[in-house]
Amino acid sequence: MLRDLEEFVTRETPTMDKARTDDFAGFLADYAGDLGGEVEILPAKERGNHVRASWGEKNGEKPILLLGHFDTVWPAGTLERMPFRIEDGVGRGPGIFDMKGGLVQGFWAVRALREVAGMDRNIVFFCNSDEETHSTTSRPLVEKEAKEAAAALVLESSTDGKLTTARKGVGWFDVRVTGREAHAGVNPFDGVSAIDELAHVILKLHGYTDAETGTTVNVGIVEGGTAGNVVAGSAYANVNLRVVDEQEAERMEAEILGLQPHNERAVVKVSGGMKRPPMERGESTARLIEHARKLAEEMGFGLEEHMSGGGSDGNFCAALGTPTLDGLGAVGKGAHAESEHILVGKMPERAALVARLIQTL
Secondary structure (H helix, E strand, C coil), rough: CCHHHHHHCCCCCCCCHHHHHHHHHHHHHHHHCCCCCEEEEEECCCCCCCCEEEECCCCCCCCCEEEEECCCCCCCCCHHHCCCCCEEEEEECCHHHHHHHHHHHHHHHHHHHHHHHCCEEEEEEECCCCCCCCCCCHHHHHHHHHCCEEEEEECCCCCCCCCEEECCEEEEEEEECCCEEECCCCCCHEEECCCHHHHHHHHHHHCCEEECCCEEEEEEEEEEECCEECCCCCCEEEEEEEECCHHHHHHHHHHHHCCCCCCCCCEEEEEEEEEEEEECCCCCHHHHHHHHHHHHHHHCCCCCCCCCCCCCHHHHHHHHCCCCCCCCEEEEECCCCCCCCCHHHHHHHHHHHHHHHHHHH
């Protein structure tokens, strides 16, 4: 497993680097083929290609869907300052936690079922290349697989070993404000400051954040103006929304898209919307986590669950009504941070849990 982990991590796969993600897709197709899988490389024009591998007899049986992504947030060359290494039971390297460790565990679960347990369960393992940018090209493919699956097991990383049974929905919006430029000293009152208008918008947006409901709104990027002595004629903000359920998603999407200017001489235009629906903890998920707990107890360890503020492709599966269990991947911390790491001693344990889930669902 560790040899495979090193191979996966040292092949860098920045989401926006199509050449590298395409190369990894080819590598992954060969890897899955060596495990006896029937493999397809699914081409994508704007992002890297995706990989679909399947095993087992169909016989009208709905497959178990394993789901993971191989793109990372790290630019090419990161390995030079964050080399792959294992020290004192901790593995480090770009993308090791989010989520190449989970991919390795998933493939070893399949290997265990076929080579040790002799099982021929119908399994589909879908690996995409653009999850870090909202799965823009792969979402229809993920949803197609989820609709046909008996259950979706998502191999996303697991903070402190907890399984993810709910995730917030994620929305992205662009706010563009148009004012009127004027000389800041000669005729300032002829101008309409887009920056001033945007400031009002930002305060309104941040006012939607509510700790009790779990709704958060964050303005993460702000741009505007041309010079210090010019009343700004334009300004821009990028806005991130997180919500816990579909009703709140609909309400907040309407609120943000319906923003009106504070100054009637300014123009406010908002575009965007929800990119990932909320993953709500429904009855099917509740049954899945209880089943997983029983399996873990049989193997001698416990399982906790939590809600994550981050989104994954599990959001799409759960929104379609497919029983979904997320966070089955590598145990560690530090997603998207230089502290990213996994506990390598947990890898066989998690792979065994995934294998038992496939075996018993």
